[in-house]
Amino acid sequence: MKATEYVCQACSAIHPRWAGRCNGCGGWSTLVEERTQSRTRGAAPRTGSALGVGTGKAVALSEALADEPSRTPTGMSEIDRVLGGGLVEGSVVLLGGEPGVGKSTLLGHIVAHLGMQAGTRPVLYVSGEESAAQVASRARRLGVRDDARMRILATSELSDVEEALHAHDPAVVAVDSVQTLRASELESAAGSVSQLREVTARLVTHAKQHKRTVLLVGHVTKDGSLAGPKVLEHLVDVVLSFDGQRSGGPRLLRSVKNRFGASGELAVLEMSREGLREVPDPSALFLAERPKDVPGSAVVSSADGARPLLMEVQALVTPSAMPVPRRVATGVDTTRLAILAAVLSQRAGLSLRDRDVFVSVAGGASIDEPAADLAVACALASSVADLALPGDLVVFGEIGLAGEVRAVPRCTQRLEEAVKLGFKRALIPRANVDRGEVPPGITAHGVSHAREIAQWIDRKAEGR
Ligand code: TYD
Ligand code: MG
Numbered sequence: 001m002k003a004t005e006y007v008c009q010a011c012s013a014i015h016p017r018w019a020g021r022c023n024g025c026g027g028w029s030t031l032v033e034e035r036t037q038s039r040t041r042g043a044a045p046r047t048g049s050a051l052g053v054g055t056g057k058a059v060a061l062s063e064a065l066a067d068e069p070s071r072t073p074t075g076m077s078e079i080d081r082v083l084g085g086g087l088v089e090g091s092v093v094l095l096g097g098e099p100g101v102g103k104s105t106l107l108g109h110i111v112a113h114l115g116m117q118a119g120t121r122p123v124l125y126v127s128g129e130e131s132a133a134q135v136a137s138r139a140r141r142l143g144v145r146d147d148a149r150m151r152i153l154a155t156s157e158l159s160d161v162e163e164a165l166h167a168h169d170p171a172v173v174a175v176d177s178v179q180t181l182r183a184s185e186l187e188s189a190a191g192s193v194s195q196l197r198e199v200t201a202r203l204v205t206h207a208k209q210h211k212r213t214v215l216l217v218g219h220v221t222k223d224g225s226l227a228g229p230k231v232l233e234h235l236v237d238v239v240l241s242f243d244g245q246r247s248g249g250p251r252l253l254r255s256v257k258n259r260f261g262a263s264g265e266l267a268v269l270e271m272s273r274e275g276l277r278e279v280p281d282p283s284a285l286f287l288a289e290r291p292k293d294v295p296g297s298a299v300v301s302s303a304d305g306a307r308p309l310l311m312e313v314q315a316l317v318t319p320s321a322m323p324v325p326r327r328v329a330t331g332v333d334t335t336r337l338a339i340l341a342a343v344l345s346q347r348a349g350l351s352l353r354d355r356d357v358f359v360s361v362a363g364g365a366s367i368d369e370p371a372a373d374l375a376v377a378c379a380l381a382s383s384v385a386d387l388a389l390p391g392d393l394v395v396f397g398e399i400g401l402a403g404e405v406r407a408v409p410r411c412t413q414r415l416e417e418a419v420k421l422g423f424k425r426a427l428i429p430r431a432n433v434d435r436g437e438v439p440p441g442i443t444a445h446g447v448s449h450a451r452e453i454a455q456w457i458d459r460k461a462e463g464r
Contacts, residue, residue, distance in 0.1 A: 006031040007193040034188040075113030078278045084261015090211040096218045097242030103217045107174045112139050115150035121171035122149035128156040128180025142275040158183045177217040200235045245364045265305035283310035286363045296383035299394050300375035301414035302367050308417040312362040315379035320356040331361025347403030348450035370398035371408040381453050394418040397429040403450040407431035
């Protein structure tokens with residue numbers, strides 16, 4: 001029996017009838033007609049053992065612990081760290097990123113490395129976008145030996161992949177990309193939500209049943225989310241996002257979700273002629289082009305993942321000609337910036353009314369933690385006062401709605417990273433100073449309210 005449903009391509013909500021607006025996410029014109037087969041077979045919602053994750057029987061804790069899966073290094077220690085210590089056998093990893101960021105290259109590195117390891121099972125690289133020759137020539141450029149046990153399958157049919165899985169029994173399957181694969185049982189086009197759901201669910205089942213590690217590349221839409229995000233993210237074990245500018249500069253690999261380790265881990269890589277390279281000292285790279293003695297620049301020590309990272313926050317405040325002044329941010333959350341601008345205007349004596357505010361994180365990086373608030377505030381205050389912050393100053397702290405500056409986690413590690421790069425002064429939450437979280441080698445000034453920023457800058461202006 002054939003059925004027709006209308007699936008939102010943004011949030012995957014299913015509607016029996018077409019509508020201009022999705023009930024689920026409120027998006028306009030996101031519903032697409034998808035014809036699916038009767039739900040009696042295959043496409044039923046798969047959870048628990050339907051995904052092949054278990055036997056359907058309850059087991060004792062000790063028994064479950066003895067079943068701990070093994071981890072395989074990928075050949076790049078930074079990537080292993082983001083994965084939580086290597087690739088877990090039987091896990092499904094989704095790698096999302098914009099076109100050109102280097103997803104195929106990253107996959108090529110991992111597959112090439114694993115194909116050259118001793119072992120009996122080969123690796124399979126499925127490409128729906130490039131020919132086998134293209135994949136092979138890239139793999140060679142990335143240093144794969146001709147005797148590597150690597151098989152390449154150029155196809156867009158899921159059934160071909162399944163045949164190859166039975167024929168070669170690979171330990172690792174890389175799929176580039178999941179949007180190009182299509183299950184012929186469904187009539188909808190490759191990349192539609194119902195296809196993504198079916199393809200991913202079937203690959204996940206294979207992974208769990210045959211202890212295969214599956215690496216899926218997923219394209220992201222313009223707004224940075226994975227196509228059919230909810231469908232894919234809950235089906236897979238690990239979601240990695242790969243960001244960076246196509247033109248060059250650092251590429252950031254971040255774990256967004258990880259069932260086997262911490263999420264938020266970050267690795268910094270660089271694209272070279274020999275493929276991706278690990279950046280040994282990412283903080284130095286992010287600060288390499290920092291202008292000296294320029295107002296509106298502050299250095300933040302961010303600690304999203306386990307490893308602290310120094311980044312430059314830049315701000316520009318200009319008189320506004322708009323009835324509602326603009327708050328524009330890249331690399332920091334725009335809503336957070338709007339709140340911060342309101343708090344600074346209202347509580348810290350830093351008038352941003354009638355002014356446009358632009359904030360950006362240098363090097364195409366992004367910061368997704370409240371600890372960046374104080375650095376953004378300092379960059380804004382510095383731009384307004386037209387006064388550069390000291391070049392050896394590092395700043396971090398969360399700012400609340402009352403203007404209070406709140407303590408941040410892992411203060412000592414953040415400061416230690418700053419000390420390594422030669423920073424001598426820090427402007428940080430007073431609570432962190434009071435807890436004795438300042439390592440030797442740096443002088444920390446504690447602040448407890450955002451208004452102290454303006455006062456501190458005024459004192460600097462007067463040379464005190
Ligand atoms: P690619 O991995 O194809 O990106 P994606 O799969 O995410 O679309 O490659 C990204 C860019 O990197 C591409 O423009 C070519 C370039 N590149 C190098 O500079 N060096 C290399 O060794 C490789 C393989 C690619
Ligand atoms: Mg690609």
